[in-house]
Amino acid sequence: MRRWMRVLRTPLGLAATVLTVGVLVLAVVAPMLWSDEADAVDTSNILAGPSGDHWAGTDNLGRDIFFRTLVATRLSVELALAATAIAVVAGLILGGASFLLGRRSGRIVSAGINIAVAFPGILLALFFAVIFGVGATGAVLAIGFAGAPTMGRLTQTLVASVEARDYVAAARVAGVGRVRILVRHVLPNIAEPLVVNATIGAGGALLSFAGLSFLGLGVQQPKYDWGRLLFDGVGSIYVNPAAALAPGIAVLLAGLAFNLFGESVATSLGLSSAAGVPLRADDEDEGNGSLTTEGQPATSSDDTGSDLVLDVRDLRVTFPGPSGPIRAVRGVTFSVRRGEAVGVVGESGSGKSLTALAVSQLVDDTGRVEASRLELLGTDLRTGGPKAHRHLLGTSLAMVFQDPMTSFNPTRKMGGQLAEVARHHQGMDRKQALARAVDRLRAVRIPDAEKRAKQYPHEFSGGMRQRAMIGMGVMGNPALIVADEPTTALDVTVQQQVLELLRSIREADDVALILISHDVTVVGEVCDRVLVMYAGKIVEDLPAEGLATIAKHPYTRALVAAVPDMDTDLVRPLAVVPGRPVDPSEVPPGCAFAARCPLADDHCREVEPPLATVADGSRVACWHAGEPLALDEGTGELVEAEAR
Amino acid sequence: MSTRTANPVTSSELRFEDVTVRYGGARRSFTAVDGVSLTVPQGAVVGLVGESGCGKSTLARAAVGLAPLHSGQILLGGEPVPHRGRRRPLQMVFQDPYSSLDPRMSIGESIAEAIPPGMSRAERRAEVERLLELVHLDPGRSRVLPSALSGGQRQRVALARALAGQPQVVIADEITSALDVSIQGAVLNLVRELQRELGLSMLFISHNLAVVRYVASHVAVMYQGRIVEQGPVAEVLVDPQHDYTRELLAAVPGARSTPPTPRSTP
Numbered sequence: 001m002r003r004w005m006r007v008l009r010t011p012l013g014l015a016a017t018v019l020t021v022g023v024l025v026l027a028v029v030a031p032m033l034w035s036d037e038a039d040a041v042d043t044s045n046i047l048a049g050p051s052g053d054h055w056a057g058t059d060n061l062g063r064d065i066f067f068r069t070l071v072a073t074r075l076s077v078e079l080a081l082a083a084t085a086i087a088v089v090a091g092l093i094l095g096g097a098s099f100l101l102g103r104r105s106g107r108i109v110s111a112g113i114n115i116a117v118a119f120p121g122i123l124l125a126l127f128f129a130v131i132f133g134v135g136a137t138g139a140v141l142a143i144g145f146a147g148a149p150t151m152g153r154l155t156q157t158l159v160a161s162v163e164a165r166d167y168v169a170a171a172r173v174a175g176v177g178r179v180r181i182l183v184r185h186v187l188p189n190i191a192e193p194l195v196v197n198a199t200i201g202a203g204g205a206l207l208s209f210a211g212l213s214f215l216g217l218g219v220q221q222p223k224y225d226w227g228r229l230l231f232d233g234v235g236s237i238y239v240n241p242a243a244a245l246a247p248g249i250a251v252l253l254a255g256l257a258f259n260l261f262g263e264s265v266a267t268s269l270g271l272s273s274a275a276g277v278p279l280r281a282d283d284e285d286e287g288n289g290s291l292t293t294e295g296q297p298a299t300s301s302d303d304t305g306s307d308l309v310l311d312v313r314d315l316r317v318t319f320p321g322p323s324g325p326i327r328a329v330r331g332v333t334f335s336v337r338r339g340e341a342v343g344v345v346g347e348s349g350s351g352k353s354l355t356a357l358a359v360s361q362l363v364d365d366t367g368r369v370e371a372s373r374l375e376l377l378g379t380d381l382r383t384g385g386p387k388a389h390r391h392l393l394g395t396s397l398a399m400v401f402q403d404p405m406t407s408f409n410p411t412r413k414m415g416g417q418l419a420e421v422a423r424h425h426q427g428m429d430r431k432q433a434l435a436r437a438v439d440r441l442r443a444v445r446i447p448d449a450e451k452r453a454k455q456y457p458h459e460f461s462g463g464m465r466q467r468a469m470i471g472m473g474v475m476g477n478p479a480l481i482v483a484d485e486p487t488t489a490l491d492v493t494v495q496q497q498v499l500e501l502l503r504s505i506r507e508a509d510d511v512a513l514i515l516i517s518h519d520v521t522v523v524g525e526v527c528d529r530v531l532v533m534y535a536g537k538i539v540e541d542l543p544a545e546g547l548a549t550i551a552k553h554p555y556t557r558a559l560v561a562a563v564p565d566m567d568t569d570l571v572r573p574l575a576v577v578p579g580r581p582v583d584p585s586e587v588p589p590g591c592a593f594a595a596r597c598p599l600a601d602d603h604c605r606e607v608e609p610p611l612a613t614v615a616d617g618s619r620v621a622c623w624h625a626g627e628p629l630a631l632d633e634g635t636g637e638l639v640e641a642e643a644r
Numbered sequence: 645m646s647t648r649t650a651n652p653v654t655s656s657e658l659r660f661e662d663v664t665v666r667y668g669g670a671r672r673s674f675t676a677v678d679g680v681s682l683t684v685p686q687g688a689v690v691g692l693v694g695e696s697g698c699g700k701s702t703l704a705r706a707a708v709g710l711a712p713l714h715s716g717q718i719l720l721g722g723e724p725v726p727h728r729g730r731r732r733p734l735q736m737v738f739q740d741p742y743s744s745l746d747p748r749m750s751i752g753e754s755i756a757e758a759i760p761p762g763m764s765r766a767e768r769r770a771e772v773e774r775l776l777e778l779v780h781l782d783p784g785r786s787r788v789l790p791s792a793l794s795g796g797q798r799q800r801v802a803l804a805r806a807l808a809g810q811p812q813v814v815i816a817d818e819i820t821s822a823l824d825v826s827i828q829g830a831v832l833n834l835v836r837e838l839q840r841e842l843g844l845s846m847l848f849i850s851h852n853l854a855v856v857r858y859v860a861s862h863v864a865v866m867y868q869g870r871i872v873e874q875g876p877v878a879e880v881l882v883d884p885q886h887d888y889t890r891e892l893l894a895a896v897p898g899a900r901s902t903p904p905t906p907r908s909t910p
Contacts, residue, residue: 165743165744166738166739166740166743166744167743167744167745167746167754169710169736169738169744170736170738170744170745170802170805171746171757171758172709172710173708173709173710173732173734173735173736174732174735174757174758174805174806174808174809175729175730175731175732175758175760175809176730176757176758177730184746184749184757185746185749188746188748188749189746189747189748347824347825347826348824491695491696491851492695492851492852492853492892492895492896492897493695493891493892493895494695495895495897496894496895496897499897518824518825519825519897520825521854521897522897524897525897558826559825559826561829562825562826562828562829563825563828563829563854564829564832564854564855564857564858565854565896565897566853566854566857566881566893566896568854568857568858570857570858573829573833573836574828574829574830574832574833574858575829576826576829576830576833577826577827577829580794581794581824581826636829636830636833
């Protein structure tokens with residue numbers, strides 16, 4: 001219901017709503033209030049022009065046209081709604097029939113609808129009007145059935161989209177009958193667009209009625225609707241133009257009201273379905289990041305070794321949200337050395353992808369990136385805006401995304417797309433660049449690279465496309481490759497090849513790697529060091545080989561124990577992290593993990609633990625780091641081990 | 645390869661006999677499943693592994709009647725699997741819990757819908773509560789919409805709905821692959837628990853060998869529409885006979901001891 005109320009927030013929506021409600025109220029009250037005035041015959045004042053007594057003049061019996069127009073609202077609206085109801089019901093039956101009848105008979109029905117849709121509506125209406133006879137009933141049926149094919153087509157399309165969803169398949173598997181599925185699953189999920197279109201259809205029906213009555217095929221004397229008044233008024237248009245104008249304006253206003261109302265509802269519902277999806281901090285689109293340089297200027301180098309590829313201090317990424325800012329990344333500090341592979345793990349929404357995007361300056365325009373230091377190869381990325389560092393980022397940093405299909409232009413050949421990088425950033429000519437592209441494709445182990453370079457992205461398999469993406473990244477001589485879930489969309493065997501490729505590139509050219517993944521085992525296999533992120537912060541930073549042995553944060557330990565590997569104990573349950581991940585718009589005070597943590601106490605819930613360096617150089621943010629945990633054999637939850 | 649034996653058929657054994665599924669017209673047809681024979685014995689969990697596009701999901705959809713059979717038959721307890729009527733002894737849990745639950749229906753209604761007819765309103769309500777409790781969800785939350793639940797909780801609702809149909813066999817199609825790792829464990833624990841406590845038979849489809857190893861007792865490896873190897877998990881994963889199985893095993897993350905040989909073709 002709240003989504004429907006959003007209609008009222010736009011000026012157009014508000015106006016349309018007021019107008020529609022006005023027309024409906026008028027339809028109800030006008031006959032009660034003004035029937036007598038409208039029917040009062042005044043033979044002394046026939047076909048008069050507008051005057052103080054009769055605002056729109058009088059007709060051939062001396063009746064007041066203004067009041068007649070008001071009173072006619074009811075019949076006009078009633079007829080239009082009745083016709084719309086017929087159109088909707090007939091359309092639902094037609095559109096639902098192809099769902100109920102199964103594939104073959106359904107095809108015949110939809111063929112019939114397609115043919116019917118091809119006829120102009122007014123032609124159908126005239127045809128039906130002749131069949132059903134002249135009069136109000138005939139006209140209602142005519143306009144109703146004329147609108148049915150369009151509604152049928154709409155219903156059919158909507159039904160087909162819902163039919164493909166898994167919950168319909170699930171209901172079928174559960175043995176729910178087709179009629180029941182239609183009523184319980186399909187109709188509720190297509191109701192909104194149907195109602196909207198019916199409202200717009202009502203506006204159309206109103207106009208069609210005016211048309212039919214005007215042609216004399218609609219309402220007959222002594223009843224009258226707007227079309228009838230128009231028909232009568234046109235005869236005397238040179239004597240009293242107002243007699244035709246008054247019902248004409250009424251038709252215009254009412255038609256406009258219904259149409260605009262329907263359109264505004266459609267817009268607001270459409271908008272809400274896009275805005276209703278909560279902003280997931282994890283999957284932001286590629287875009288130019290805006291970087292603000294708030295916070296203190298970069299402090300003088302204290303431990304900046306010359307082999308630092310990336311140095312990040314107190315990185316924050318914030319998005320505006322409906323209820324306050326969404327703090328997706330809340331102060332992340334880490335550095336990557338030359339040739340080092342750093343893994344970043346965490347659940348969706350933990351801010352791991354955004355951290356990477358912030359480093360590559362790809363955070364969406366709406367996002368605010370702040371850091372007290374953000375240096376790539378010693379260059380401060382916070383100053384000068386995104387354009388200043390385009391060359392540095394283009395040559396020194398390579399980004400590999402999860403879905404290689406959307407990372408390439410489907411209409412251009414692979415070789416050309418790779419070559420573009422070299423032409424743009426390294427100033428190579430066409431031929432050199434293409435040669436380099438082929439060389440790089442070979443480097444990422446794409447067989448028959450010369451031939452492949454002339455092919456289009458869709459001719460590559462998923463794994464090959466991902467390798468080509470990496471090839472594109474190494475067109476220059478990057479010092480850092482940022483790979484965001486590079487293997488999640490790939491099969492295990494292909495995943496292994498891609499990981500192997502990343503490893504060999506790293507070893508050959510001493511390239512640093514940031515590998516973002518939700519899979520602890522993948523990260524543990526490829527990386528030297530692992531950063532574990534939770535609710536926009538690093539909670540633990542430790543050597544990858546120590547994941548299973550020396551991890552101290554309860555979250556890291558639970559993550560590792562939650563994933564089965566080929567050596568997992570088959571008798572014990574897998575570890576479970578109870579509860580839900582933190583919503584980035586409502587980060588609690590204290591330790592963000594406290595609500596799900598078996599070791600948490602009041603201190604944890606009040607004071608946020610700092611990321612402190614522990615003995616062996618790893619860092620951990622936990623007040624109870626390393627305290628013993630035990631696995632509850634019943635529930636799989638990690639519990640505080642009994643102190644011995 | 646075929647497990648067609650002379651054994652007497654037990655009451656709820658799911659058996660695929662030489663099943664072929666083809667898509668497309670006669671001219672340009674695509675064989676998604678090619679002569680697959682596979683048995684899910686009563687009370688056992690059989691893992692079905694293979695890469696995407698190898699036909700494992702199509703096989704599952706054919707079993708529940710969502711994909712048409714070209715040839716062969718799928719038997720449950722010796723009878724063809726019924727695809728009509730209210731009683732469906734073969735149930736399926738889908739991969740994506742975000743699309744397999746009707747967003748407009750409360751989770752209680754979704755579960756109740758799958759309960760076979762012949763129960764009073766009160767009995768149905770009690771049954772829904774029992775099922776929710778079985779999958780470790782608060783029975784008091786039966787009126788909430790799926791949007792109020794996390795992915796793992798939704799998948800548990802989907803499991804409860806499958807169980808509501810009082811199935812003899814459940815097909816689970818990649819039920820953990822759309823979930824975060826931290827939640828995966830909970831769903832896998834539940835699958836094992838249900839199998840142990842209810843003696844549920846299950847065809848567990850996954851591309852993750854470590855997951856299959858954890859929940860299944862038997863495993864079948866599918867490659868390009870065919871089953872290339874099947875047997876007890878302990879045998880197939882320890883002593884694989886087919887090249888593709890070996891390749892799959894080598895690709896499991898963490899299996900660093902056997903470096904994969906770089907292949908020239910994808």
